Amino acid sequence: MRVFKTVIVFFLCVAAQSQAVAADLTEPGGPLDTCIAAVLNEHPGIVSAWRQAGGGPQPPFAITVLDKEGKMGETTCDPAKPTNFEFKSKSGLYRYNMYERATLPEEKARVAAPVIFVGPVRFLGMELSVGFSGRTQYKYQMFLPSGHKAIVEVDAVVGRLNKAEVN
Numbered sequence: 677m678r679v680f681k682t683v684i685v686f687f688l689c690v691a692a693q694s695q696a697v698a699a700d701l702t703e704p705g706g707p708l709d710t711c712i713a714a715v716l717n718e719h720p721g722i723v724s725a726w727r728q729a730g731g732g733p734q735p736p737f738a739i740t741v742l743d744k745e746g747k748m749g750e751t752t753c754d755p756a757k758p759t760n761f762e763f764k765s766k767s768g769l770y771r772y773n774m775y776e777r778a779t780l781p782e783e784k785a786r787v788a789a790p791v792i793f794v795g796p797v798r799f800l801g802m803e804l805s806v807g808f809s810g811r812t813q814y815k816y817q818m819f820l821p822s823g824h825k826a827i828v829e830v831d832a833v834v835g836r837l838n839k840a841e842v843n
Contacts, residue, residue, distance in 0.1 A: 707755030714758035727801030
């Protein structure tokens with residue numbers, strides 16, 4: 677009976693956490709994904725980073741896209757009117773095929789990243805990186821309900837949690 681109660685409490689905690697995340701602007705299908713889709717429609721490539729670029733009830737997002745020529749450009753997107761993007765080039769030349777190794781959709785990694793924490797988190801940003809060994813990973817920055825800042829690294833191929841750090 678005790679195991680049964682523990683299982684019920686676990687599922688209630690998971691359900692409560694998923695409801696709290698549902699109010700998040702970065703939830704899959706929400707304003708962030710609207711901006712990402714609009715930016716990729718105008719400038720095809722791989723989203724290598726995103727971050728909140730302001731405050732308010734529906735803040736804008738800064739989105740960085742790597743194109744097939746290996747150039748990165750950053751633009752700002754307002755979820756209320758995701759059009760007319762101006763891309764500012766970032767210096768450097770990147771290997772597009774290395775970033776293509778990230779086969780796990782970023783939305784799935786975004787859902788998996790905060791699972792180890794209790795309560796709703798607030799995402800600040802994401803960065804897709806390629807390690808020296810060629811492994812791709814998503815690195816998320818977020819605020820926890822306790823007010824602490826957390827950094828979580830998720831493998832961009834299998835979705836495994838590689839590292840979590842709380843400051």
